[in-house]
Amino acid sequence: MSSTAATVLPVDESPEHETQRDAARTTMINGLLQRGFPLMVFPGELEREFRQAGLAAKRAHILKSGYISLLIFNVFLVADYLMLPDVFMQALTLRLLVFTPLALLFLWMFQTAKTGALATVSSMGLELIAMVSGLAAALMLAYILASSQSPLAYLYHIGFMVVITYGTIVQRLRFWNAVVFSLLLIALHVWGVYTLPSFPERMVLPLVSMVLASAAFTLTANYALENDERRRFLLTERERGLIRSLTQTQVRLRELSRVDELTGLYNRRHFESSVQQLWQRASFGGTPMAILMIDVDHFKKFNDHYGHPAGDACLRQVCQVLKQTLNGQGVIVARYGGEEFIAAIPNLDEAAALNLAEQVRASVERCQIPHDRSATSSVVTASLGLAWCQARPGMKVEHLLALADGALYDAKHQGRNRVCSQSA
Numbered sequence: 001m002s003s004t005a006a007t008v009l010p011v012d013e014s015p016e017h018e019t020q021r022d023a024a025r026t027t028m029i030n031g032l033l034q035r036g037f038p039l040m041v042f043p044g045e046l047e048r049e050f051r052q053a054g055l056a057a058k059r060a061h062i063l064k065s066g067y068i069s070l071l072i073f074n075v076f077l078v079a080d081y082l083m084l085p086d087v088f089m090q091a092l093t094l095r096l097l098v099f100t101p102l103a104l105l106f107l108w109m110f111q112t113a114k115t116g117a118l119a120t121v122s123s124m125g126l127e128l129i130a131m132v133s134g135l136a137a138a139l140m141l142a143y144i145l146a147s148s149q150s151p152l153a154y155l156y157h158i159g160f161m162v163v164i165t166y167g168t169i170v171q172r173l174r175f176w177n178a179v180v181f182s183l184l185l186i187a188l189h190v191w192g193v194y195t196l197p198s199f200p201e202r203m204v205l206p207l208v209s210m211v212l213a214s215a216a217f218t219l220t221a222n223y224a225l226e227n228d229e230r231r232r233f234l235l236t237e238r239e240r241g242l243i244r245s246l247t248q249t250q251v252r253l254r255e256l257s258r259v260d261e262l263t264g265l266y267n268r269r270h271f272e273s274s275v276q277q278l279w280q281r282a283s284f285g286g287t288p289m290a291i292l293m294i295d296v297d298h299f300k301k302f303n304d305h306y307g308h309p310a311g312d313a314c315l316r317q318v319c320q321v322l323k324q325t326l327n328g329q330g331v332i333v334a335r336y337g338g339e340e341f342i343a344a345i346p347n348l349d350e351a352a353a354l355n356l357a358e359q360v361r362a363s364v365e366r367c368q369i370p371h372d373r374s375a376t377s378s379v380v381t382a383s384l385g386l387a388w389c390q391a392r393p394g395m396k397v398e399h400l401l402a403l404a405d406g407a408l409y410d411a412k413h414q415g416r417n418r419v420c421s422q423s424a
Contacts, residue, residue, distance in 0.1 A: 013142045019248065022241055040175045040226055048235050051123035058126050058172075063085065065170050066133070073137060076159070083156055084148040085396040088313070093145050095182050099140060103133070105135045130171035131181050138185050154200055157207050160189040161214040168218040178222045182215040218422065228303050262312055262337040263319035268342075271334035274365060275320035275344045275397055276334060282346055289397075290345040290353040293385040294360060297416045299339035301373035306331045314369055314380055315339065321363045326354070342404075350423060357386045357419045365417065381417035383408060389424035399424060 042050055073095065080091040110129075112117040123127070141159050148156075164185050168178040180196070189211050191203055226390065258270035282289040296302075296318060302313035318341070326343050327334050334343040336382075345353060361384055369380035384406025387400045403422040410420040 006016050007127055019245075022245060022248075026238060026241045026245075027239070029234050032267060033234055033238070037230060039225075040223070040230070042230070043410060044238075047235075048099040050230065053233060054229070055126070056121055058123065059121075062126055062130060062171065063107060063111055066103070069133075069166055069170060070100060070103050070107075076162075079156070079159075080144070083152040084144065084150045086150055087144055087148045090147060095139055099136070099176065107298045110208050127173055127177045130167060130173055131177060132180060134163050134171070135184060137166070138188055142188055145192055146195070150204050152206065154193075154203050157189060157192065158210065159184055160211050164211070164215050165218050167281040168215075173222070175219070175226050178219055182219060185217060187209060191336065201321065222255065263316055263335050265319055265322070265341070266334040268334060268336050271332055271336065271342060271344070273402075274332050278346060279391065279397035279400075280402040283393050283395065287347055287389065287398065288349055288353075288388065289391045290348055290350075290388045291358055291397075291400050292320075292326075292343040292353070292360070293336070293404045294341040294343070294407040295383050295408055295412065296364075297381045297383055297412075298371065298374045298375050302371050316378075316380065317367055317369060318364055321360065321367065325360050325363055348388075350421075353386060354419065354421055357384045357421070360384060361417065361419055374418045383411040383416045384419045385409065385411055386419060386421040386423065387424070395424070 014036070028046070041047055049318065058200075071350075077088075077092060077095060081088050083092065110118050126235065134305050138160060141163070144245075145153055147155055164182050167173050167318075169180040173181055184240075190208060193208060238372035258266055260267045279289065296315070299311070299314075302314060306314075321334070322341060322343070326344065328347075331347045332344045334342050338403075345356065348356065361382055364382040365379060367380065371378065371380045374381070385404045385406065387407055388396065389400055391404075403424060407420045407422045409420075411418050414420065
């Protein structure tokens with residue numbers, strides 16, 4: 001057969017392995033929703049999908065909260081002036097002339113980046129950005145405190161509570177990152193308490209307790225927020241899975257409505273609708289078109305003698321011959337009824353179409369399926385009727401179908417196990 005033709009046979013649009021994968025995923029999601037996820041982590045791929053799903057929102061949140069937090073960070077100059085007047089100018093320089101320009105430059109680069117590292121930063125990268133910004137603010141706070149001799153300096157340690165809130169609640173660090181962030185700030189706070197010479201001893205326990213309580217409360221809120229976020233993600237993914245499953249089922253049902261259950265070939269209804277489209281293309285382009293009808297000889301006698309299961313197996317074997325032989329582009333092969341099959345074959349000249357039909361006949365005979373009740377041969381054979389034409393506007397495909405039916409009638413009445421043809 002020419003290289004311009006291929007069989008259009010039914011294709012499974014929802015492979016079994018995809019269905020199994022979706023079912024396993026749904027089972028895993030249902031299990032997580034029922035059991036919970038106290039460690040705030042999903043299994044493997046699901047965790048990566050969760051982080052990827054929130055990447056855009058996380059990026060936008062860091063930008064928005066970054067500008068707001070920077071403004072609040074500089075408003076604390078009022079506290080510097082009232083509580084640490086001896087180092088106010090130093091604090092002013094660090095906040096407005098060092099930290100703020102660097103933070104604004106980074107936020108601007110992060111916002112406008114279209115390519116490069118800042119444009120493709122991962123979820124963990126965004127977490128590190130938030131953690132580093134909070135730790136930088138805390139280190140600056142510790143430096144100012146260490147430089148001040150003000151009697152109110154010890155009260156300034158409450159600022160660590162604000163930084164902890166920034167990381168765990170404002171920036172919404174993932175829970176375990178928030179735990180690490182809070183522990184680092186607590187360690188920095190405790191170090192400052194015990195190294196500040198003028199720190200009142202009676203205030204150590206109250207201030208450390210306040211910072212610890214702040215960390216505990218904000219981490220509890222962070223845990224609850226992330227738990228809700230993860231649960232919403234699972235519910236959304238489960239819903240998407242159900243929609244995908246329903247869609248696959250609908251596709252499969254549509255496919256089954258076009259396919260013959262026994263042979264896996266298209267059924268007559270699909271052939272009759274599809275051949276019209278194939279004919280329109282052939283008529284428009286003025287290309288050749290052939291219709292091939294195939295009938296298994298003496299099949300009723302075969303069924304009666306060997307039984308229906310053997311008859312079904314025989315038809316499936318003939319179907320395999322058709323699939324293997326009529327394997328060209330645009331070819332439509334269908335079970336037309338009972339033991340009769342039909343094929344629409346575009347883009348072959350008459351001689352090539354006749355040669356193809358003869359290949360089908362010979363291949364059926366070579367299967368050597370015993371048929372003791374056949375008046376034609378000791379094995380199963382087939383009669384074929386071929387109709388061929390050069391498609392042109394004004395012609396109808398029904399005329400070609402009628403010619404193929406007539407050619408099949410001739411093949412049967414000339415002794416069967418042969419090919420007869422007619423052309424228009």
